[in-house]
Amino acid sequence: MNPTIEAILVEWGQQQASPIGEVAVPCVLGHVDEAAPGVGGHRCLSLVEQHVVQSQLSEAVAQALAEIDAQGSKGRELTALAEVRYVAQVMLPLAEQYLRLACSRNTYRARLNRLHAELLEVLPGAAMMAALEAKGVQAEKVRAKWLAEVRKAARRTEPAIALAQQRARMQREVARAIKEAADRERAA
Structure with missing residues (x-):
């Protein structure tokens, strides 16, 4: 589990759960409206800047999660x-999370680690795209080039992933065979 990705996801989750939260520095002109109607107001000076930062973070994480979701059933699980x-609003106990996701503790941990690893690869690109779009740069061309590079890197790692999955299957089969042999020996 990556602590930086965890902090980003916690912040994103809080923004998704309660998007109306505001912190502001009051404007010195806030009370002028009371003295002379139509002048000043109670607006704050830092509200806009905070909203922009929250929106960029939220959009970058949402874009990264959408890319992960598009990977198929494994992506949807993540x-x-x-x-x-x-x-x-309040973080659910882990047991409740296991129930809602219909998985065991070990599966949950594996998925969480995989989510963090995927976001570590995807999020910097998603954050870069959000920054480029905010500047008005033709982000689609940059995004297409970046996606091509990511897909190329993913294709290079496919054989290693397939080999690791094959080894894991073989280890499970060996463990089953040993267990069955031990059960037969006890029964005899």
Whole structure:
């Protein structure tokens, strides 16, 4: 579990769960309206800047999660985990999260680690795209080039992932065979 990604997801979840939260520095002109109607007001000076920062973070994480979600059933499992774990007024106990996701503790931990690893790869690009779009740069061209590079890197790692999955299957089969042999020996 990556502490930086965890902090980003916690912040994103809080923004998703209660998007109206505001912190502001009062404007010195706030009380002028009381003295002379139509002048001044109670607006704050830092509200706009804070909203922009929250929106960029939220959009970057949402874009990254959408890319992960588009990867198929495994991606949808990870986005469901992000929603259950981070988007709540009060963080649910882990046992409740296991129930909502219909998985065991070990599966939950594996998915959480995979979510963090995926976001670590995808989020910097998503954050870069959000910054480019805010500046008005033709982000689609940059995004297409970036996605091509990510897909190329993913294709290079596919054989290693397939080999690791094959080894894990073989280890499970060996463990089952040993268990069955031990059960037969006890029964005899």
